[in-house]
Amino acid sequence: MAISAGEFETTTELAPEAGEGKVIEGRSLGQLAWARLRKDKVAMAGGVVSLILVLIAIAAWPLQWLGWIHPNDSNPDALNIANSMPGGPFGGASWEHPFGVDPQLGRDLMDRVIVGLQTSLSIAGAATVLAMVIGVTVGVLAGFFGGWVDSVLARIMDILLAFPVLLFSIALLVILRTIGEIGPLSGNTLSYVALVAIIGGFGWAYPARIIRGQTLSLREKEFVEASRSVGARNGRIVFKELLPNLVAPILVYATLLLPVNILTEAGLSFLGVGLNPPTASLGQMIDQASRVMRIDPTYLFIPGLTIFITVLAFNLFGDGLRDAIDPKSSR
Amino acid sequence: MSNYRRTARLAAVAAVGALVLAACGGGDEGGGGAAPAAGHEFNAAATRIVNPNDATGGTLRLGGGSDCDSWDPARAYYGACWNMQRLYARKLVDFGSFDPANATALAPDLATALGEPNADFTQFTYHLKDGIKFEDGSPITSADFKWALKRLYATDVINGGPNSYFLCLLSDCADGVNPDYKGAYKDPSGEPMVKGKPAIETPDDKTVIFNLSQPYASFDYLAAMGPLSPIPQVADQGDTGGENYTQNPVSSGPYKISEYDRDTGITFVRNDQWDQATDTIRKPKVDTVTIEYISNLDDLDQRLKAGTLDARFDGDTQPTFQAEQFSDPTLKAHTDNPVDGALSYIVVFPQNIPNADCRKALFYGINKVTYLTAFGGTNNGEIAHNLTPAGLPGYDNTIDMYANGADSSGDVAKAKEELAACGQPDGFDTNLAFVNQGTGPQRAAAIKEALARIGVNVDLKPGEAETYYSEYIGSTESVKSNKLGIGLAGWGADFPTTNGFWFAISHGKANQKTSDSNYPDLDDPTVNGLMDKALTAPSDQWDQIGKDLDTALMNAAVFIPMVHSKSVYYRNDRLTNVYSTQFFGLYDWVNMGVSDGA
Numbered sequence: 068m069a070i071s072a073g074e075f076e077t078t079t080e081l082a083p084e085a086g087e088g089k090v091i092e093g094r095s096l097g098q099l100a101w102a103r104l105r106k107d108k109v110a111m112a113g114g115v116v117s118l119i120l121v122l123i124a125i126a127a128w129p130l131q132w133l134g135w136i137h138p139n140d141s142n143p144d145a146l147n148i149a150n151s152m153p154g155g156p157f158g159g160a161s162w163e164h165p166f167g168v169d170p171q172l173g174r175d176l177m178d179r180v181i182v183g184l185q186t187s188l189s190i191a192g193a194a195t196v197l198a199m200v201i202g203v204t205v206g207v208l209a210g211f212f213g214g215w216v217d218s219v220l221a222r223i224m225d226i227l228l229a230f231p232v233l234l235f236s237i238a239l240l241v242i243l244r245t246i247g248e249i250g251p252l253s254g255n256t257l258s259y260v261a262l263v264a265i266i267g268g269f270g271w272a273y274p275a276r277i278i279r280g281q282t283l284s285l286r287e288k289e290f291v292e293a294s295r296s297v298g299a300r301n302g303r304i305v306f307k308e309l310l311p312n313l314v315a316p317i318l319v320y321a322t323l324l325l326p327v328n329i330l331t332e333a334g335l336s337f338l339g340v341g342l343n344p345p346t347a348s349l350g351q352m353i354d355q356a357s358r359v360m361r362i363d364p365t366y367l368f369i370p371g372l373t374i375f376i377t378v379l380a381f382n383l384f385g386d387g388l389r390d391a392i393d394p395k396s397s398r
Numbered sequence: 399m400s401n402y403r404r405t406a407r408l409a410a411v412a413a414v415g416a417l418v419l420a421a422c423g424g425g426d427e428g429g430g431g432a433a434p435a436a437g438h439e440f441n442a443a444a445t446r447i448v449n450p451n452d453a454t455g456g457t458l459r460l461g462g463g464s465d466c467d468s469w470d471p472a473r474a475y476y477g478a479c480w481n482m483q484r485l486y487a488r489k490l491v492d493f494g495s496f497d498p499a500n501a502t503a504l505a506p507d508l509a510t511a512l513g514e515p516n517a518d519f520t521q522f523t524y525h526l527k528d529g530i531k532f533e534d535g536s537p538i539t540s541a542d543f544k545w546a547l548k549r550l551y552a553t554d555v556i557n558g559g560p561n562s563y564f565l566c567l568l569s570d571c572a573d574g575v576n577p578d579y580k581g582a583y584k585d586p587s588g589e590p591m592v593k594g595k596p597a598i599e600t601p602d603d604k605t606v607i608f609n610l611s612q613p614y615a616s617f618d619y620l621a622a623m624g625p626l627s628p629i630p631q632v633a634d635q636g637d638t639g640g641e642n643y644t645q646n647p648v649s650s651g652p653y654k655i656s657e658y659d660r661d662t663g664i665t666f667v668r669n670d671q672w673d674q675a676t677d678t679i680r681k682p683k684v685d686t687v688t689i690e691y692i693s694n695l696d697d698l699d700q701r702l703k704a705g706t707l708d709a710r711f712d713g714d715t716q717p718t719f720q721a722e723q724f725s726d727p728t729l730k731a732h733t734d735n736p737v738d739g740a741l742s743y744i745v746v747f748p749q750n751i752p753n754a755d756c757r758k759a760l761f762y763g764i765n766k767v768t769y770l771t772a773f774g775g776t777n778n779g780e781i782a783h784n785l786t787p788a789g790l791p792g793y794d795n796t797i798d799m800y801a802n803g804a805d806s807s808g809d810v811a812k813a814k815e816e817l818a819a820c821g822q823p824d825g826f827d828t829n830l831a832f833v834n835q836g837t838g839p840q841r842a843a844a845i846k847e848a849l850a851r852i853g854v855n856v857d858l859k860p861g862e863a864e865t866y867y868s869e870y871i872g873s874t875e876s877v878k879s880n881k882l883g884i885g886l887a888g889w890g891a892d893f894p895t896t897n898g899f900w901f902a903i904s905h906g907k908a909n910q911k912t913s914d915s916n917y918p919d920l921d922d923p924t925v926n927g928l929m930d931k932a933l934t935a936p937s938d939q940w941d942q943i944g945k946d947l948d949t950a951l952m953n954a955a956v957f958i959p960m961v962h963s964k965s966v967y968y969r970n971d972r973l974t975n976v977y978s979t980q981f982f983g984l985y986d987w988v989n990m991g992v993s994d995g996a
Contacts, residue, residue: 141768141847150721151775171772171840244860247880254857339834343858345843355840361696361718 110387142173158365191328197267202274210282322385451974471624540600542628552581683991755820763813765848782959792944825853828883834860
């Protein structure tokens with residue numbers, strides 16, 4: 068995806084806004100972007116859905132603590148004792164279990180989807196933050212200093228991009244689980260940290276390359292030259308001149324990286340190297356459902372649809388955000 | 399030996415059948431589609447012969463998920479492959495044909511009678527029948543049994559099979575583990591020796607005498623296993639011998655291999671050198687038996703449903719087809735749902751939970767109902783109250799030493815009493831080992847939920863399927879370092895005696911540091927003593943010894959019986975003479991026929 072270089076040249080963009088007969092006044096970049104985003108109905112819908120999903124994921128903690136949802140409680144009575152499939156059509160859906168129950172244990176599927184969403188979003192979110200922190204740091208260093216620093220860092224990024232990430236992640240997670248304990252980390256905490264570290268640790272190369280490109284062009288700009296000519300140090304130039312102009316691509320890329328990480332986490336869980344059961348995770352639910360898919364597809368449908376909606380909402384919002392912040396970028 | 403066991407087993411099967419029939423309102427009448435042919439009924443092949451018919455000819459078309467681990471009778475370990483050996487590898491004695499009155503009884507096969515033991519069960523003598531021949535027409539003599547035994551000691555070539563029962567029983571083992579004799583290929587002129595005598599004596603062509611290193615009253619069951627089926631030395635040489643013998647084993651039975659491709663399938667045709675007059679176990683009907691390998695098991699099930707395959711030779715149908723089998727009356731009439739003799743149990747590791755009262759708390763706190771649903775429901779198993787599975791001496795699932803509630807869903811009060819007795823009234827923390835595959839995660843979750851009720855907080859520690867038994871719960875070091883308190887395990891007998899089931903998983907002698915099956919490192923004098931006693935006891939005492947052993951193991955409080963598993967099979971409408979070989983649980987292919995002659 069092409070995110071065009073540069074700081075924002077506001078003058079050309081003001082014209083159409085002014086044409087609506089309003090009093091011409093100075094508006095900040097943020098105000099302009101917000102105005103454009105608000106007009107993009109698809110992006111706004113994506114944003115609202117994303118926000119709701121995030122709120123649900125956060126609410127999962129107090130809901131569980133209050134005892135309002137029971138994601139790990141089995142309900143053998145809701146199952147057909149002969150083959151452990153939900154009793155009744157549509158996964159045994161009822162007022163008590165609106166999404167039905169899972170085969171074999173009869174756990175409430177709505178509760179598990181809520182907690183599964185929390186698992187997915189928290190791991191993917193933390194991994195995105197990690198990837199962006201590393202990516203921005205490396206990208207700025209490479210772009211700003213150039214020379215051998217750039218060469219070394221760029222090669223590392225190339226290697227990482229050519230790496231068989233999925234295979235390596237599976238192997239690493241299996242090994243970590245066999246070790247079982249690293250310092251204070253063990254069990255599910257270790258799995259959690261490992262998933263974040265692996266998804267984030269392998270995901271920073273792409274944002275790093277984009278930030279590096281942006282930095283390369285930014286550092287040649289007049290305002291950077293001016294800053295340097297009055298004797299500003301490197302640190303000041305990076306933090307005061309470069310980073311503020313990189314906020315837009317960072318924000319956009321983070322929004323687009325999140326759904327990718329959600330899919331990665333779901334994939335790893337599906338392959339059985341995610342969080343330990345009985346912690347609910349969408350990927351694991353799909354794995355379990357795939358075995359009984361032809362008997363009752365409801366159980367596959369619900370977590371699958373949840374992942375689909377989540378990824379789509381974040382993608383639409385990310386695309387809209389990019390268009391709003393950086394309207395020159397080509398689609 | 400088996401009167402008690404037989405009745406209990408049949409009663410269980412009948413009870414399940416009655417329940418299911420009641421539930422669906424009388425089976426046959428309901429539903430559309432073709433009415434099942436006379437003889438085909440739900441679970442019929444477990445208790446009687448379905449479609450008895452003497453018509454001959456035609457092809458029996460079987461399907462399988464994959465090739466056998468080996469067609470070399472000494473190297474196969476899958477029960478389904480042992481069952482297939484009935485087609486081409488005869489033994490001195492073998493499991494009889496269908497006889498509900500004597501389910502797991504052996505009958506003489508190549509020998510004229512069962513083994514004649516000496517007074518202390520250290521020597522067994524067999525006399526061979528007249529007229530027995532290999533597929534090339536050469537007579538089967540005592541030398542062929544000697545060669546079969548000698549090649550068994552070439553463990554670098556003849557590996558993978560159940561040789562652990564034979565090696566130190568039929569040879570001196572100076573260090574207790576490794577036999578002194580190094581095998582037929584390295585030492586063709588030597589032979590395994592037991593206390594100065596040859597392990598196998600062949601005074602003439604018709605007599606085989608085994609000398610054992612220790613008393614072994616049930617030696618006939620070992621003689622019925624693949625490793626002691628006769629193999630002609632001339633065929634076990636060069637390109638066709640040793641590790642290649644699996645490609646074309648020489649047949650002594652009514653069928654021989656005509657085509658074999660390990661990726662696509664195997665075809666058996668009639669062996670014209672086999673003589674019905676020498677065989678009381680087999681009455682072959684069809685001319686040809688084919689097995690087609692289909693790796694997508696759901697596709698295999700669809701072929702069964704369409705009738706283009708007659709049955710699956712190597713296991714259960716898949717959950718998708720199972721659901722149809724139990725809901726469609728026509729399919730159900732062609733379904734068998736027998737108890738298969740395997741036990742799903744929980745190991746409570748005394749290495750990490752040394753206090754027996756703490757372990758007993760788990761016995762009372764566990765919920766077997768949710769475990770059974772996680773296991774797959776009543777179609778796939780029944781709740782186990784006692785350890786010994788059906789078909790073994792000592793089976794009695796009505797005894798429940800740790801009765802935990804009317805429906806076995808747990809007795810929290812009783813569990814808390816035990817916790818108080820062990821000094822931890824508020825419960826404790828422990829780790830649970832399970833395979834992170836199939837139903838493993840669900841079964842583990844069910845246990846975690848059940849034990850949370852009594853304050854025992856369980857952390858789930860998944861293991862990998864390939865190394866779970868050998869390196870995870872089977873290694874003393876790993877049990878310690880992973881602080882495993884409980885672990886999921888399953889076990890089935892290699893042969894239907896007390897030692898055939900229990901020795902490897904609970905005898906002190908079977909306890910090693912790594913890769914053993916005695917996961918709790920049990921070395922209990924009572925348990926060891928009962929197993930040793932079973933080795934020499936006459937068969938009418940086996941059942942009582944089995945019960946005493948079950949009680950002793952329950953007293954040791956290291957194995958929680960959870961589920962006696964059941965299989966789900968499908969048989970095509972055109973099959974005749976269908977019945978289960980009681981011990982293997984599968985159908986007896988060698989005596990099966992087809993009604994349409996095609």
